[in-house]
Amino acid sequence: MDDAPLSGIRVLEFGHYIAGPFCSQILADQGADVIKVEPPEGDASRGTETLSYNDVYFHALNRNKRSVMLDLKSDGGQEALVTLLRTADVLVTNYAVGIPERLGFGYAQVREINPRLVYVHVSGFGNDSPYAKRPAFDGIIQAMSGLVHLTGEPDGMPMQAGLFVPDHVTGLYAALAAMFGLSRREGTGEGSFTDLSMLDSMMSLLGPCLAEALQLGVSPMRVGSKVRRSYAGTYTASDGYVYLAPMTLRMWTALTNVVEAPQLLPYFTDPDTDIRLDHRDELDRVIEKWTRAHPVADIVARLGEVGVPCSPIFTVDALAVDPHVQHRGMVRSIPLESGPGEVFVPGSPLPVIDTAYSAGPPSVGQHTGEILGTDPVPADLASQPD
The missing domain is CATH 3.30.1540.10 (formyl-coa transferase, domain 3)
Known part of the structure; x- marks a missing residue:
């Protein structure tokens, strides 16, 4: 692990649902020590029933991390937060705009504690947007970004994509932002702040569509199972x-x-x-x-x-047994957080550390004592953002 790209880099994740955890999962796969800072009930996307949909989704985004549980509304929690911030290289959060400041880890606040910190804040529209305070889940961004409008049959209702595309695309950009920040720090010795918008991230995928609409006078429209401006598409066979x-x-x-x-x-x-x-x-x-x-x-x-x-046109179960997928190791298994057993997760398209799939997600606060030197976990070290 010592020769992993991010060996020795500590990442604090104040994340929930998809974009933030997906970003820090990518960093963990490259050897970063990812500490998931959680409220007492944990990440809001934790499953309550083993191998339920939420449970397996949480496993796919949170393996090989450590968990600290803090009450950021208490004096003890704030003291512990300062301790963590002093040791961190990267902070990733996808809490809504304003919550990091309210809980004591907004960028201006943490820069005073650790000016070398690389800070990445993911939100729907960004901190300075006129929509900054609007709630924004994946479907909202799909709807606003043009993705829904461009998906579906020409004479049918616009359709959402079958996967959480904006969340994952923004998570990828967030991981890039963290890496760019670390690279810049090598030269300047200074930290940085990236204000990353999910809508901006999705707009970056529009390619020629903006020029078509604004300069050529052609509003891009959905074409169903065909490909716009290329002769390619989906056809019915006798059995699929x-x-x-x-x-x-x-x-x-x-x-x-x-x-x-x-x-x-x-x-x-x-x-x-x-x-x-x-x-x-x-x-x-x-x-x-x-x-x-x-x-x-x-x-x-x-x-x-x-x-x-x-x-x-593969179903997911057919894809999982395809020779390419099997050869490339894109179906992996990790231990269940809740006890004996395993859960299947997607592999990484990048080379990863040897231990990337050996540890499942941590339980809530599992490593609080190990990291902060407090064992058992004090009762005033845990709460939730609001």
């Missing part, structure tokens, strides 16, 4: 669904040969003449007539042989 992406002229020619539909060829005859999108519906009907007559495995195999990108 497949995703096809015949993007190039070579791929299109190969596809028309496999589906035995030479009438498709004239719509894409050279790289500078591609009129397929103008006739998408009629071309898709020809392609789907063929896919509907074949099982998924046959479609994937036959198109794969001729170099046309094609994939099954």
Whole structure:
């Protein structure tokens, strides 16, 4: 562990739900000592029933951390907070705007205690936004960011994504911000403050959509299971669904040969003449007539042989047993926090420390005595943010 990228770095996490814990989980995987500072009942997303939905979600975001329980409204809790802050390199929080200041760990307050601290505050809209005081969960940000508007069938209701995309994207940005802050500190010796907005994080994914809307006069719209401005999309097979992406002229020619539909060829005859999108519906009907007559495995195999990108639409359980996923170790297990047993969690796409999956989440306040030298935990060292 000594040669891990973040060996010797201590991170304080004042986090709940997803974005903050996901950020510090990434840092823990790289060897950081992550101390989860919790109220007496713990992170609001802790499960109360073993292997319930909340319980397994909490496990996926909080393994390999230590927990300290503090009452930040008490003198004892504030004294313990100062002790922790003096030893920390990074502080990550996704508490709502104003709560860190109310509980004594706003950036201006902690900078007086530890000017080298790298501080990352995740919130829905940021500290200086006109919406700063608005509550913002993942679905709110999906709705405001354009993600919901761009998801779903063209003539149907806008749809949320199937995963908590804004929470996780913002958690990734928060981990980057922590790393950038540590890098800057190497050169300047000073800490830093990053005011990270979930809405800003999602807007960074819009790519060309802003220019389309503001300069080209084309408001981006949802296209269902197709891909905007590219000839790719989802088709029905006899036993499921497949995703096809015949993007190039070579791929299109190969596809028309496999589906035995030479009438498709004239719509894409050279790289500078591609009129397929103008006739998408009629071309898709020809392609789907063929896919509907074949099982998924046959479609994937036959198109794969001729170099046309094609994939099954996996369910999560099918994905988990896929040879790539198994080979890359992307399904892992960690010990249950509540006792014997284990829970499956996603692996990390990055190289991680050897012990990354050997410890489950801590119980609430499990390491308070170990870290603060108070054992058992004093009663006035625990409360919750409000």
